[in-house]
Amino acid sequence: MSAFEITRDGAVAQLKLSRPEASNALDLSFWRDFGPALRALDATGEVRALVISGEGRNFCAGMDISVFSCGAIMKTDTAAERQAFHQAARELQDTLTMIERVRFPVIAAVQGACVGAGLDLVAACDLRLAAVGAYFRIEEINIGMMADVGSLQRLPYVLPEAVVRELAYLGTSLSAERAERLGFVNAVLPDSGALAAAALEMALAIAAKAPLAISGSKAAVTYARDHTVAEGLEWAAVMQGSIWNTADILAAIQARMMRTSAEFAPLAPLAGFGTAAD
Structure with a gap:
């Protein structure tokens, strides 16, 4: 049984974590299937645009205990076991990094608990919405571990450092309301129904924009996060030259003048190199 379900309606896709009986804890099937699903x-x-949500009361309770039963994860007694541990950790990291690598924006719609690996996941998303009562927590510190799948690396770019250290050291919860005040969450909605509607509305608004411009903007923001301003400006100049599309610009301007919706060509399909091994 898959850990999630994917549906598509036109240009908008939705990925719903579908293990509500386990509060959508991320099991081995999730880590195996998530990256290939996003690549596909x-x-x-x-x-x-893609909306990621969770079925049931909680968005995600973190890493499922089945993942920790893997020998490569648990054993670090020998040099070979430590190497295998390192490789396994990198594969988990790469799975969530795929959220940043896909060409479309990813929106997280969070209700209830979003802890541990769930927080790692939403930290990699482009936009985050939450329902009243939702909360975020670096759960690993509460079970004797350092978080290692992305929260400690990405959160300092979207939350004040002191708050990240508070979460990392104390294992306390960050409420949706405080997360919004701090800029981590784009909006807090009154309930799960309003949350789903707002996420879909946001995705549809993104899907109405020129895909090349959206994908370029996503790549530019991510690149700027990891580089200097000068490097980011140079990269943006090169990127703009590579994706400049007069047809899209004219279509957007004409639609604006006529007060209609513009029609844009989709992105080019990817060649799919390396997917056969997934």
């Missing part, structure tokens, strides 16, 4: 969506060139 991106490969079509037709998806312009």
